[in-house]
Amino acid sequence: MIIYLIKEIVDSGHKHICLDPDCYSNNHLNNYQYPRTDPVIIVLIISKDGKKVLLGRHKNWTKDMYSCIAGFIEPAESLEMAVKREALEETGVIVDDVNFHSSQPWPFPNSLMFACYAIAQENTGEVEDLELEDYRWFTKQEVLDAIAESDGKDPRTSNIDESIPCNLRLPQT
Template structure:
């Protein structure tokens, strides 16, 4: 599958890792030409043309920290791109809200990816102002790709992390296992998902989550596709697996319903989503979700 078709992938910003470790090069980029990504808390700010709103470093608060996102622009016009970490914690939920869903619907792929990376990074800084080892304040380092403890006896280094999440379709007797959580829109079903736990492989996490949520034993796990998901900072690892026994024993503490759907039902649900409608058997995940790509991949492979 082409990863460029996945929401939050394909950023046009060069991360320029070599500059992060060069304080002089970083400072040289902080000119009037540098761009500052405008954000409302963790939400994107869009122009009337539905593009990301970029300002200058002069727009940043004097007591904010600046995170270096990378370089953008052709040839001699390349400019440094930054985001602002304000001293107060960003307002709003760490999960996707109306502004983020709107951005997913209207932003060009490269811009959506740029916003997603910035959102995850700014959110991480906001949550890690204090050292997890000794509790002392931390300060930004390496252009925002590290925080360092200010306690001279500690000096622990902390780095931005992503949380790996397996999201998987399971096939048995030509049908696909999907479920719905109570928070889903009415009629929506999606692939089962869960965080990878310490000491697990991706394959083990898939098998465990499927059994925990649906009571189904999954086997022959294969990787399909991945997606950065900046709410707050996950990496969705899309997989497909098979099962020999379709009997379902649902975890009612997490799931509202789990059931098997035929290939025709999944295909019709995807077609309905493309028309802005809900399928006859169920409502498919939105096109911006990696679950949608997994369902389409399964239908198209036949």
């Protein structure tokens, strides 16, 4: 039996075709998948003076859990445009000086997250998207304290005793 290792690459590399004319996948198998990847931004909004960061709380999170602002990138939208739009829609804050920090793949649900940071310029007071129940400014020390006090368990999926005083809990990844 001859094993054909050479493949033809098609569809921008998303599909490989065996060159063996008797290859089962070429003649009988048609269950090709083209997994979609959804681009997402997450942004740390920093105050003009650099002393505070703006974090938001989703409606169904525990009362003291906050995270960076995030959202999907729309078709034909740049990272910078998506950061500015999401910040404005979810918090009413106009941001500028958007910078890319890093990226992280999320196989489930097929996302690629682009982490950015931006500087807050102005608060319009108008929130378009009611996805967040609250958003607040936190000092660097408050964020560092929340990281130090974390037990490594995600507050979204753990049984958290909300009677224990806490100013800020951060989601774990």
